Amino acid sequence: MIEYKYLDFEKPIIELDRKIKEMKNLADSENLELSKEIQLLEKKRDRLLKDIYTKLSRWQRIQLARHPLRPYSLDLIKLMFTDFIELHGDRYFADDKAIVGGFGKLDGANIMIIGQQKGRDTKIRQFRNFGMCHPEGYRKALRLMKLAEKFDLPIIIFVDTPGAYPGIGAEERGQAEAIAHNLREMATIEVPIIVVIIGEGASGGALGIGLGDKVFMLENSWYSVISPEGCAAILWKTENIDNPAKIEANKKQAAEALKPIAEDLARLNIIDKIIPEPPGGAHLDHQKTAQILKKELLEALVELEGYSSEQLCNKRLEKYRVIGIYNELR
């Protein structure tokens, strides 16, 4: 079991949960009639939960997106798909462990699934390189997409990365080329592509597998041109600041300024839908999260199946062609 540190704003709820559990135990062991008291506490808990979660700041939402118990790609695949068979390797250099993919069935329908994968404990986290892909990861993803195109399978992609890996090998093997190439190729893949930001969507590392006909975000995920940390480092040179409280404040300010949460992206018309999470966040109920998401995916698949491959590609191009907000001087 993983050692779990609760987020600060979760603590009052966790405390109430503990009390409810205690009372239930007491009722059972002493054979007492406490159902009224328990009900009252549960009501209080639900109110508190709603109260806290409707007022979360962007920075707090990002903490939820990074929650160590949040469902990762393989968790969701396991809960939603049957007969998943994982496929490996980019056929050029290596198998990138930060990205997984393969065939699977969604309510019986054959699907190609691709997802960035994080790890929960230190060892797996390192094995998965914290969900940070190398060029071979982007090339592996594209190989699987081409495979899907060949066999006319829709593609479902889960994005969850703190960024493309910034390292020597990554540069030597063309990190920028790998991402750019994916963007160009994904624009003309002749099968439906549905992208879901399930946790973190950091910059080009996310976009490199993130171009699709439908782009969804889980309620507590984030997606931005740069992480709040990266933004703060550039704007306020946080690496030269000694005061941790000041750095924290800068990150919070960057998180607010970047407008990176699902509501922001919906408002800017960048995403098609916000997928609601169970009360308190996806980490509290993986099963329910998967259930809600599965329903949305099936609906989107039905819609996209109505288009010919030509219509699909034209609509996809048009979707991205119109993104941008600027003024024209007379």
Add this chain to the structure above:
Amino acid sequence: MAWFRKKSRDLSGGEKREIPDGVWTKCKGCGEIITSISLKKNFWTCPKCNYHFRIGSRDYVILLLDDESLDEYDGNLVSADPLGFKDSRKYTDRVADARKKTGLNDAVIAGIGKIDGHVVSFAAMDFNFIGGSMGSVVGEKIARAIERSIKREVPLIIISCSGGARMMEGILSLMQMAKTSALLAKLHKMRIPYISVLTNPTTAGVMASYASLGDVIIAEPQALLGFAGPRVIAQTIGGELPPGFQSSEFFLEHGFLDAIVNRSELKKTLSLLLGYMRVPK
């Protein structure tokens, strides 16, 4: 070569362009003291060590296009402030300052021009305008430049010089990578040539989209090219970076460039390539 003698279209200085205002200047590459006149005659490259001083987008227009051949498009596009972005300064103030300082409306100029008589859709980025960063305006102007190529069936030439996507327009900047790359897929399908020219620096979001997607990719010598910034990489690996890391020469060595071309040879090289890369009839 008449173009650099023309007084009316002089290459002029600016802060980040590294072009000196005085009579003498010290080369950033080798420390040699050079007269500004000889530097200018030498395409703003050091006669001794071949260091390429950074120049602006208008300079590339003069350098690469036939005299007065540029028909500029979309010069009237200016940044909005979609996020209401503010750090130590307001984004709108930053843009206003950059416009005033550079005389440009954003970090790219684009249009239709001629290179040794070859009609091309041309775009050149300008580092002097907020680090050449790509927001909605740059993305839109590049997109329209690609569409002009498609519509007129003429080759596309983009001179990149950029630190990446513009942070202050958030996700909209990131999406310009998708927008431009998706349009390049269309260009590619129609077999219209695209030559990408990389200058110092071309990194991050621009490198990870259109700058990497040329049929032929050439770079000026010793330019900084890559995805992640060298400082970020050094921090991540917790050590020194190897010498020459992320330079044009490194890129060529690893197979991501067709050629490194001196600025003095750039126009000749583009012209030669355009002779081979014709739009199929």
